[in-house]
Amino acid sequence: MKKNKDLIYKQLKKITTSQHFVKSKISCDLLSYLVEASLEGRNPKEYTIGIELFGKKYEDTDKPDSNIRVYIHNVRKKLKAYYAEEGGKDPIVFVVEKGKYRVRFDSQKDHRPPKDNRFLLPFIISLSMLLVVGFLFIKQLNEEHNPWKKLPVWQSFADNDKRTLLVLGDYFVFSGNLPTGNVGIYRDFSINSEVEFEHLIDKNPELIQTLSKSHLTYLSKMAVFCQSSIYKVFAQTEGDIHVKLSSDLQPDDLKNNNIIFVGNYKNLGLFENIIRDLDFPFGISSTSEQLISADDPCAQIYEPEDSSAKETDYALVINTPGFSDNRFLFFLSSHDIGNISAVNQLTSPDYLLQLSQKHPKQLQSNDFKALYKVEGINKTDLSFELLRVD
Known part of the structure; x- marks a missing residue:
C-alpha cells in the first residue's frame, strides 16, 4: 500500500x-x-x-x-x-x-480471514441439484413444445448455419392497352419470362406498338398463406429467414443461402434448370405443356384439372442438397390450392411425425420427392392424398 x-x-x-x-x-x-x-x-x-x-x-x-x-x-x-x-x-x-x-x-x-462458508455447502449442493433438474425439465419441455429441430425437412434448416431465403414465385406480366381505352397489365399463362415475351414480339412484330415489358409482377393469394405457415416454423427454431421474389433472385443467392421456394411450375425462374436436372419417375403436365418431365417415357403422367365443381391439383415437394452445404426445399403446384395444402401439412409436427414413420428412409435422407393429390374448392382443400415418396 x-x-x-x-x-x-x-x-x-x-x-x-x-x-x-x-x-x-x-x-x-x-x-x-x-x-x-x-x-x-x-x-x-x-x-x-x-x-x-x-x-x-x-x-x-x-x-x-x-x-x-x-x-x-x-x-x-x-x-x-x-x-x-x-x-x-x-x-x-x-x-x-x-x-x-x-x-x-x-x-x-x-x-481479513476468509469467511467460513462450510455451513452453506449443503445449500449450495441442493441449489445446484435443483438447477440441473430445472434445466433438464425446461429442456424437455422445450423439446416437447418445439419439436421442429428433430423433425425431418425442417431439421436440416435448423441445423444449418446459413440463412434461409423464402423465395415466392411471382408471375410475369406485361403492359398494354385495355379494352376500356386505358393502359394496364396482362397476364398470359404461356408467357412467364422476359425471354418468352421477346419471342412473342419476334413472332408478332405488330404487337410492339401495343405491348411492352412491365416492371410490375404479381403474387397469388397462395403466397400469403404459405409465408405465414413457414415463418411460424422459423420463429420456433429461431432460424434466420428472409423473403424474396423469384424475379429478384440472383445466382449468388443459390450458393450462399438455404432456399425455400413456393410457387407455380410456370414461375420457377432461376430454379428451372435445377428442376430440369433432377430425376423424376413420374411426370406432371398441363393441357398445353409438360411441367415435370419423367425420365421413363412410360412413366405415369399426372394432369391437374379445373372445373366448375372443384380443382384437382398435384403438389410436388422436393427436398434436395444445394450447391455449397446449403439446402433447397421446393413447394410446386399448378393452382394455389396445391401449395396451400402441402405447406399447411408439412408445417404440422403431427403430420411430419406420421410421414417420417411411414417413410423413414426417404425423409431421413433429406433428399426426397413427395407428390400429393389435392382436391378442393376456392383455395380450400377437401382432400389431401400422398401419392408417392421417391
Whole structure:
C-alpha cells in the first residue's frame, strides 16, 4: 500500500503503548527501529541492527546474532497477538516476514480471514441439484413444445448455419392497352419470362406498338398463406429467414443461402434448370405443356384439372442438397390450392411425425420427392392424398 508516514507513526505509537508491547522495551525499540529503516528504504542485517540499536561490536559480521533473531521472533509474536485483539480494526497492519528485517505495511482488508462458508455447502449442493433438474425439465419441455429441430425437412434448416431465403414465385406480366381505352397489365399463362415475351414480339412484330415489358409482377393469394405457415416454423427454431421474389433472385443467392421456394411450375425462374436436372419417375403436365418431365417415357403422367365443381391439383415437394452445404426445399403446384395444402401439412409436427414413420428412409435422407393429390374448392382443400415418396 502507499505509505502514509503520519498514519504509520500514529499506528506505531499505538502498538508500542499497547498491553502487548508496553512492558518490553526491547520489542518497542526494535519495532520502532525497523519501521524507521523501512520508511527510509533500508533493509538492515542482523549485525547492523546489533550495532545501530544495541551498540554491539562484532569481530565477524558474517556470523549470525542469535539474540537479534530471538528479538525479531518476539516482535512477530507480539504483533500477531496485538492484531488478534486490540489492533483488529487498525487501518494498517505491520508485517515482519520470516527471514527479513524490514516492515511491510499492509491494509487491514488484506488480512481479513476468509469467511467460513462450510455451513452453506449443503445449500449450495441442493441449489445446484435443483438447477440441473430445472434445466433438464425446461429442456424437455422445450423439446416437447418445439419439436421442429428433430423433425425431418425442417431439421436440416435448423441445423444449418446459413440463412434461409423464402423465395415466392411471382408471375410475369406485361403492359398494354385495355379494352376500356386505358393502359394496364396482362397476364398470359404461356408467357412467364422476359425471354418468352421477346419471342412473342419476334413472332408478332405488330404487337410492339401495343405491348411492352412491365416492371410490375404479381403474387397469388397462395403466397400469403404459405409465408405465414413457414415463418411460424422459423420463429420456433429461431432460424434466420428472409423473403424474396423469384424475379429478384440472383445466382449468388443459390450458393450462399438455404432456399425455400413456393410457387407455380410456370414461375420457377432461376430454379428451372435445377428442376430440369433432377430425376423424376413420374411426370406432371398441363393441357398445353409438360411441367415435370419423367425420365421413363412410360412413366405415369399426372394432369391437374379445373372445373366448375372443384380443382384437382398435384403438389410436388422436393427436398434436395444445394450447391455449397446449403439446402433447397421446393413447394410446386399448378393452382394455389396445391401449395396451400402441402405447406399447411408439412408445417404440422403431427403430420411430419406420421410421414417420417411411414417413410423413414426417404425423409431421413433429406433428399426426397413427395407428390400429393389435392382436391378442393376456392383455395380450400377437401382432400389431401400422398401419392408417392421417391
